[in-house]
Amino acid sequence: MIAELGHFALALALALALAQGTLPLIGAQRGDGVWIALAKPLAQAQFLCIALAFAALTHAYVTSDFSLANVARNSHSAKPLIYKISGVWGNHEGSMLLWVLILALFGFLVAIAGRNLPPALGARVLAIQGLIGAGFLAFILFTSNPFERVFPVPVDGNGLNPILQDPGLAIHPPFLYLGYVGFSIAFAFAVAALIEGRVDPAWARWVRPWTLGAWCALTIGIALGSYWAYYELGWGGWWFWDPVENASFMPWLAGTALLHSAAVVEKREALKSWTILLAIIAFSLSLIGTFLVRSGVLTSVHAFATDPARGLFILMLLVAAIGGSLTLYAVRAPQLKLGGLFHPISREGGMVLNNLLLSTALATVFLGTLYPLFLDAVGGGKVSVGAPYFNATFVPIMVPLVAAMAVGPLLAWKRGDLAGALGRLKFAFAAAVAVTLTVFALTWGGPVLAPLAMGLAAWLFVATLADYAERIQLFRAPLGESLRRARNLPRASYGMTVAHAGMAVAIAGMVGASAWRVEVVQAARPGDVVEAAGFALRFDGVHQSKGPNYTLESGGFTVTRQGRFITRLEAERRFFTDPPQVTTEAAIRTTALGDLYVAIGEDTADQPGARTVRVWYNPLVVWIWVGCLIMAAGGLLSLTDRRLRVGAPSRRRAKLPAAGAGVRA
Amino acid sequence: MDPWRLLYLVPLAAFIAVAGYFTIGLQRDPRTLPSVLIDKPVPAFALPALVEGKPGLATADLAGEVMLVNVFASWCAPCKIEHPVLTRLAEAEKIPIHAINYKDKPEDARRWLAQLGDPYGRIGVDADGRASIEWGVYGVPETFIVDRQGRIRYRHVGPVMPRDVESTILPKIRELRR
Numbered sequence: 121m122i123a124e125l126g127h128f129a130l131a132l133a134l135a136l137a138l139a140q141g142t143l144p145l146i147g148a149q150r151g152d153g154v155w156i157a158l159a160k161p162l163a164q165a166q167f168l169c170i171a172l173a174f175a176a177l178t179h180a181y182v183t184s185d186f187s188l189a190n191v192a193r194n195s196h197s198a199k200p201l202i203y204k205i206s207g208v209w210g211n212h213e214g215s216m217l218l219w220v221l222i223l224a225l226f227g228f229l230v231a232i233a234g235r236n237l238p239p240a241l242g243a244r245v246l247a248i249q250g251l252i253g254a255g256f257l258a259f260i261l262f263t264s265n266p267f268e269r270v271f272p273v274p275v276d277g278n279g280l281n282p283i284l285q286d287p288g289l290a291i292h293p294p295f296l297y298l299g300y301v302g303f304s305i306a307f308a309f310a311v312a313a314l315i316e317g318r319v320d321p322a323w324a325r326w327v328r329p330w331t332l333g334a335w336c337a338l339t340i341g342i343a344l345g346s347y348w349a350y351y352e353l354g355w356g357g358w359w360f361w362d363p364v365e366n367a368s369f370m371p372w373l374a375g376t377a378l379l380h381s382a383a384v385v386e387k388r389e390a391l392k393s394w395t396i397l398l399a400i401i402a403f404s405l406s407l408i409g410t411f412l413v414r415s416g417v418l419t420s421v422h423a424f425a426t427d428p429a430r431g432l433f434i435l436m437l438l439v440a441a442i443g444g445s446l447t448l449y450a451v452r453a454p455q456l457k458l459g460g461l462f463h464p465i466s467r468e469g470g471m472v473l474n475n476l477l478l479s480t481a482l483a484t485v486f487l488g489t490l491y492p493l494f495l496d497a498v499g500g501g502k503v504s505v506g507a508p509y510f511n512a513t514f515v516p517i518m519v520p521l522v523a524a525m526a527v528g529p530l531l532a533w534k535r536g537d538l539a540g541a542l543g544r545l546k547f548a549f550a551a552a553v554a555v556t557l558t559v560f561a562l563t564w565g566g567p568v569l570a571p572l573a574m575g576l577a578a579w580l581f582v583a584t585l586a587d588y589a590e591r592i593q594l595f596r597a598p599l600g601e602s603l604r605r606a607r608n609l610p611r612a613s614y615g616m617t618v619a620h621a622g623m624a625v626a627i628a629g630m631v632g633a634s635a636w637r638v639e640v641v642q643a644a645r646p647g648d649v650v651e652a653a654g655f656a657l658r659f660d661g662v663h664q665s666k667g668p669n670y671t672l673e674s675g676g677f678t679v680t681r682q683g684r685f686i687t688r689l690e691a692e693r694r695f696f697t698d699p700p701q702v703t704t705e706a707a708i709r710t711t712a713l714g715d716l717y718v719a720i721g722e723d724t725a726d727q728p729g730a731r732t733v734r735v736w737y738n739p740l741v742v743w744i745w746v747g748c749l750i751m752a753a754g755g756l757l758s759l760t761d762r763r764l765r766v767g768a769p770s771r772r773r774a775k776l777p778a779a780g781a782g783v784r785a
Numbered sequence: 786m787d788p789w790r791l792l793y794l795v796p797l798a799a800f801i802a803v804a805g806y807f808t809i810g811l812q813r814d815p816r817t818l819p820s821v822l823i824d825k826p827v828p829a830f831a832l833p834a835l836v837e838g839k840p841g842l843a844t845a846d847l848a849g850e851v852m853l854v855n856v857f858a859s860w861c862a863p864c865k866i867e868h869p870v871l872t873r874l875a876e877a878e879k880i881p882i883h884a885i886n887y888k889d890k891p892e893d894a895r896r897w898l899a900q901l902g903d904p905y906g907r908i909g910v911d912a913d914g915r916a917s918i919e920w921g922v923y924g925v926p927e928t929f930i931v932d933r934q935g936r937i938r939y940r941h942v943g944p945v946m947p948r949d950v951e952s953t954i955l956p957k958i959r960e961l962r963r
Contacts, residue, residue, distance in 0.1 A: 397796060404800070411807070431811045439804055446797040454790045490803070493810045700862065 123188055126176025127267035130217075133169035133224070134257040136162055140227075140250030144243035148315075156239050159246040160231040166253060167221075167228035174208075174221045177266050181208050186277050189270040190214065196279035198669045206290030207280045212414065212430075213266035215293060219410070220256045222294075222301045226330070227253065230305060237326060244312035245305070252304055255437045263430045282670065282696035282703050288348040295341030296368055300406035302334020303375060307403035310396045311445050314452040319396060324386035327399065329759055331382060335375045336755035342368050343748035351706055356717050356736035358633060358744060361510045366489040367409030370482055374402035377478040380471045388460045388533060390468055393453040394475070400449060404442040405482075411438055412489075463535040470528030470536075477521040484513040522576055522627060525620060526583030530590065544590060545583050552579035563636060570635035574628060581624035588617045615758025619751045626747025632714070632740025643730040653737030655716055656680045657689070662720070662731065670694045675720040675731060677707065691720045714739035822937045828919035832909025835886050835894055842883050842909030848935035851961045852881040853928055853954075855905070855945075856917055858889045859897035861925045867944035868901050871928075874950060875904035880958060883907045887925050888914045930954070932961045 140162035147155025177190075181204045186192040194211040195204060203210075209218040227249040234242045260266070309327045313319045345368065350358045359365065378398040384391045411434045462468040488505045526548060530541035556575030563571065589595070591613065592605040640652040646661035660676035672694045679686040689707035696703070706719040714737055721732030822828070831843035840846075847854065855871060857864040875882050884905040886894045891910060898905075911917050920929070921940070930939040939957050941949060 393793070401796070408803075435804070435807055435811060438807070442800050443797070443804065446800055450793045450797050453793050490806070494806050700860075 122176050122179050123185065123267045123269070126173040126180075127265070129169045129172040129176070130257065130261060130267070133166050133173065133220075134254060134261060136166040136169060137224075137250045137254035137257055140166055141247050141254050142250075143247075144250075145247040148240040148243045148247070151240070153239070156243040159243040159250075160234075163224070163227040163231040163246045163249065166250070167224040170217075170221050170224045170257075173267075174217055177214060177217060178205060178208050181205065184277065186275075187269055187271070187273040188266070189268045190266045192270055192274045192277045194280055195277040196669070197276055199280060199285070200668050202287065202290060203280055203285045206284075209293050210280050210284045210289075213260065213264045215297075216256065216260050216264055216414070217266055218293065219297055219301060220253055220260065222297045223249065223253050223256065223304055226302060226305050230330075241309075241312055241316065241323075241326075244315055245308040248308035248311045249304060252308075252441060255440065259430070259433050259437065263433050279669075279696070282694065282701045283352065285696075286348060286352055288344055288352070292341060292344040292348060295337050295344060297341075299334050299336075299338020299341050299375075300368070300371060300409065302330060302337060303371060303399075303403040303406050305330035305334070306375075306378060306399040307445070310399035311448060313396060314445075314448045317452055317455055319385065319392040319456055321386045321389060324382045324395070328379070328382050328386065331375060331378055331399075331402075332755050332759050335372070335379055336752045336759070338368065338372050338375060339748055339752040339755065342372060343745045343752075346748075347745050350741070351708060352703070356637075356639065356706075356719070356734070356738065358738075358741060361488070361505075361507050363489050364409075364413055366485050367405075367412050370485055370489070371402050371405040371409060373478050373482040373485065374398060374405050377475045377482075378402050380474050384468050384471050388462065388468055390460050390462060391472070391475075392458075393449075393456050396453060396456075397449060398475070400442070400445045404438075404445075405486075407434075407438050407441060411435060460534070462533070465531065465538045466536040467528065467531045467533045470524060470531050473524050474521065474528065477517055477524075481514055481517045481521070484517065485510065488513070518627075519573075519576065522580050522623070525623070526580045529584070529587045529616060529620070545586060548579050548583035548586055551582040552576065554578075567635045570631055573631040573635070577624045577628040577631065580627070581621055584617055584620040584624065611761040612758045615754045615756075615761070617754070618757055619754030622747045622750025622752075622754055624747070625743050625750055629740045629743025629745075629747055633738045633744065636739045638735075638737040640735045642733055642735075643727050644733045645727075645730045648730075650677075650733055650735050652735040653714075653716070654681055655686065655735075655737070657718065657733075657735060659731070659733060667694060670696045672705075675718075675733070677718055679709070679716065689716070689718050691718045693720060693722075710742050712740075712742065715741050822921050823940065824936055824938065827931060827935050827937060828916075830909075830916040830919055832885065832911055832916055835891055835908040835910045836898065836903070839903075839905070840907050842885060842907045844935070846883065846907055847931050848933065850881060850933055851958050852883060852906075852931055853958075854883050854885065854920075854931055855929075856885045856887050856911075856920070856922050856925050856927045858887045858925045859893040860889065861887075863944040864926045865901070867926055867928075867946065868904075870945050870947055870950060872902055872904040874945075874954070878955065878958075881906045883909075885909050885911050885917060885920070885922075887911050887917050887922065928954075930957055930961065 140159060143155050144159035144162070146152070147158065177188075179185075180188050180191050181195055182201070184191065184195060184197045184204070186195075190211065190213050194214070195207045199207065208214045227246055230237075230242070230245060230249070234245075237245075306327050309323065309330075313323055342365075345365065346358050349360065349365075350356075378395065381391045381395040381398055385395050411431070414430060414434055464472075488509050491505050526545065527538070527541050530536075530544055531538070552575040555578035556571045559571040559574045591609055592602045594602045596602075597605070638653040640650060642648075642650050644650055644659040646659055648659050650657045650659065657677045657679050660678060662673050662675045664671065664673050666672070672692050674690045674692045677689045677691070679689060687709050689709060691707040692705035694703045694705060704719050706717055708718075709716040717736040717738060719734045721734070723729070723731060827844050827847045829844050832841045834841035842854075853871075853874070857868075871882055874880050882905055884907070886908055888911070891912075894910075909916070914922075920927075920937075924942070926944055928941040928945050929937050932938045938961060939953070941954065945954065
C-alpha cells in the first residue's frame with residue numbers, strides 16, 4: 121500500500137514537473153504574472169511528491185518488503201539498518217530516484233530562497249529545472265520503476281553487493297549527486313539568461329552560490345569515493361582513472377572553471393558567453409556521466425545496471441537537454457553584449473588562463489575516457505585507456521595551472537603588474553626552492569621530478585599565504601590595522617585563500633603517494649617477517665570470526681621499526697553469503713607522514729599454509745583527502761559571504777576596506 | 786553572416802559528434818569480449834583427472850572433432866545455471882564437452898557433479914588456475930568451441946543460456962562440422 125502511494129506520488133510529480141516546465145516559461149514569455157507565479161508552488165509541490173516517493177521506498181527497504189522487486193533484488197533482511205537505508209540508492213532504480221529527489225530539492229531551494237530574483241528570470245530557471253525533472257521522472261517511471269511488485273514474494277532478498285556495504289559508500293552517492301545535480305541550477309540560469317538575452321553581474325551573483333555549493337558537495341563526494349576505493353578495494357591506490365571516477369571528475373573540472381569565470385562576470389562583466397557555455401558544459405558533463413554509468417556503454421566495476429533500453433532513453437534526454445541548450449547558445453550567445461576589456465596581464469587574464477588550462481585538462485580526460493568507445497564505434501576493437509595516458513597528458517597541464525594559481529590572485533583587475541606580483545612572491549619562491557632541495561636530499565636516488573613537484577606545492581601554499589598577508593598588510597601596517605583588515609576582508613576572499621591552500625596540500629599528497637610509494641608482495645607463513653619502508657611486519661597468523669552478516673578471517677601483524685614496537689594491524693577478508701562475495705578490508709595505520717597499508721590474500725597454491733601478504737607504504741597519502749576537505753571548506757566559507765546572501769546593495773560595503781588597499785579587491 | 790558566429794556553433798557540432806558515437810556505442814554489447822586466442826591452436830597444457838575412471842584433459846585430447854571446453858567451478862552460481870543447458874547439448878546434440886575445473890576443491894567438484902549429473906567427456910583439474918590463464922579465462926563460467934584441427938574458434942563468457950545455444954553455439958558448431 122505504501123509502495124503504491126510512492127508510485128502514485130512519483131506519477132504526480134511527473135505531471136507537476138511537466139506543468140512547471142511549461143506554464144511559467146509561457147508566462148514569462150507573455151509577461152503573464154499569474155503563470156509566472158505558478159513556478160514556485162509547482163516546484164515546491166514537485167519536491168514534496170518526490171520526497172514522499174523516496175520515503176515510501178526507504179520504508180520498503182527498512183521493513184524489508186520483498187514484495188517489491190527492487191527491494192528483493194538489492195536488500196536482505198540480515199543487513200544492518202544503515203545498509204538497508206543506503207541500499208535505497210545502492211541500485212539503479214533507487215539511485216535515479218535519489219537523483220531526481222536532489223534535483224527537485226534544488227528547485228525547492230531556489231523557490232524559497234529566490235525572493236530577490238526577478239520574477240521572470242526565476243520562473244524561467246524553475247521551468248528549465250522542471251523540464252529536466254520531467255525527463256528523468258519519465259525515465260524512472262517508464263524504464264526503471266522502483267515500485268514494481270513481484271509475485272510470488274521471495275522469502276528473502278538477494279542482498280546488497282558487499283563491497284558497497286560500507287559507511288563511506290553509504291554517503292558517497294548523495295554527496296556526488298548534490299554536486300552533479302547542483303550544476304543543474306547553473307545550467308538553468310544559463311539557459312534562462314540565453315532566453316532573456318541578458319547576462320549581468322546580478323546574474324553572476326545569483327549563479328555563484330549555487331555553483332559553489334554544488335562544487336563543494338562534488339569535491340567532498342569525489343574525495344569520499346577516492347578514500348573508499350583506497351581502503352576498501354585493497355589495491356593500495358587512491359585514484360584509478362576509471363571511467364566512472366572520470367565521469368565525476370569532469371564536471372568538477374568544468375565547475376571549477378565556471379566558479380572562476382563567473383567571478384569575472386560578477387566583477388568585470390567580461391567573459392559572459394564563455395561563462396554561459398561553461399555552465400551548460402558543467403551540467404552536460406553531469407548528464408553524460410549519468411549516461412555513461414547507467415547505460416553501460418563503458419564497462420566498469422561501477423556500472424551496476426546495464427540495459428540498452430535505459431541507455432537509449434537517457435541518450436534521448438541528453439540530446440534534448442544538451443543539444444537543445446547548445447543550439448540556443450549558438451543562436452543567442454552572439455547577441456550578448458561584450459563586456460569590459462582587460463589587459464592579458466590582469467586578474468581577468470589569470471582567470472582566462474585558469475579556464476584555458478582547466479578546459480584543456482577536461483578535454484584530455486574526456487578523450488581518454490571516451491576513446492575506447494570511439495574506437496569501438498569505428499570497429500577498431502576494444503581497448504582501455506589507463507593511468508599512463510592520463511599521467512602523461514593531465515599532469516603536464518596541471519603544472520602551469522598550479523604555477524599560475526599562485527600568481528593570479530596577486531594581480532589587479534583590468535591591468536596587473538606581473539613584475540610586482542612576482543616580487544611579492546619572493547618568499548614563496550624561496551620556499552619552493554628550499555622544499556625542492558630538501559626533498560631531493562631526503563629522497564636521493566628516487567624519482568627526479570617529484571622533488572620539483574613538491575616544490576610546486578610549496579610555491580602555491582606559501583604564495584597563497586603571502587597573498588593573504590598582503591591583503592591584510594601584515595607586517596606593513598601596525599598589527600591593529602592588519603587585524604581590522606583581516607576582520608573586514610570578505611569571506612569570499614578567505615574562501616579563495618583556504619581553497620587554494622587546500623589544493624596545495626592535496627597536490628603534496630598526490631605527489632608523495634605516487635612518487636615514493638613502496639609495495640611489497642610476499643607469501644608469508646605465521647612467524648614470517650615482511651619488510652617494507654623501514655617497517656618490519658611479523659605475520660602472526662589468521663583466525664576466523666563472525667560479523668553481523670558475514671564471516672571473516674583476520675590476519676594479525678605486529679609492526680616494529682628498528683626493533684621498537686609500533687602497532688598491531690589486523691587485515692581482514694570478509695565472506696558474505698547473500699550475495700556470495702569476498703571483500704578485502706585492508707589494515708591501515710595512518711600518520712601525517714604516510715600510511716602503512718596491509719592486505720592479506722588467500723592461501724598461496726604452491727606453498728601450503730602461506731598467505732599472500734601485500735604491504736604498501738603510501739607517503740603523505742592522507743594529505744590528498746585532507747586537502748580536498750580544506751578545499752571544500754574554503755568553498756563553504758565563501759558561500760557564507762554576505763554579498764552572496766543579501767545581494768547587490770551590501771556589495772559596496774564589503775568592498776570598502778579592500779579598496780583602501782589599492783586597486784586590488 | 787559574421788564568420789565569428791560560426792564559432793558559437795562549435796560546441797553544438799562537437800556534441801552532435803559525441804552523441805553519434807554514443808548511439809553507435811549503445812548498439813554494441815560491452816560484454817562480448819574478443820579473445821586473442823580465436824583461430825589459434827589450443828594452448829599447451831595438461832591437467833590431472835578429477836573423477837576416477839574419467840581421464841584428465843591435455844592439449845593432445847582436443848583435436849579430431851568439434852567440441853566444447855567448459856570452464857567451471859562448484860562455487861560458481863552461474864555454472865549451476867548453465868549446467869542443464871550443457872547436459873542437454875551433450876545428450877541431445879551429441880556434442881563432446883570437456884571441462885576444466887577451475888580453482889576448486891576436488892571433493893566439492895565431485896560432489897557437485899554427483900548431484901547435478903556429469904555431462905563431460907574429460908575433466909581436468911586446474912587447482913591453481915594456471916592452465917585457465919593460458920586459455921585467457923578471467924572468470925567462470927567460460928565456454929570455448931574447438932575445431933577438428935584443435936583451434937579455438939569461439940569464446941563464450943558467462944553462463945551458456947538456451948538462447949545462446951540457438952543463436953550462436955549450435956550454428957557455429959554445425960558450420961565447423963561441415
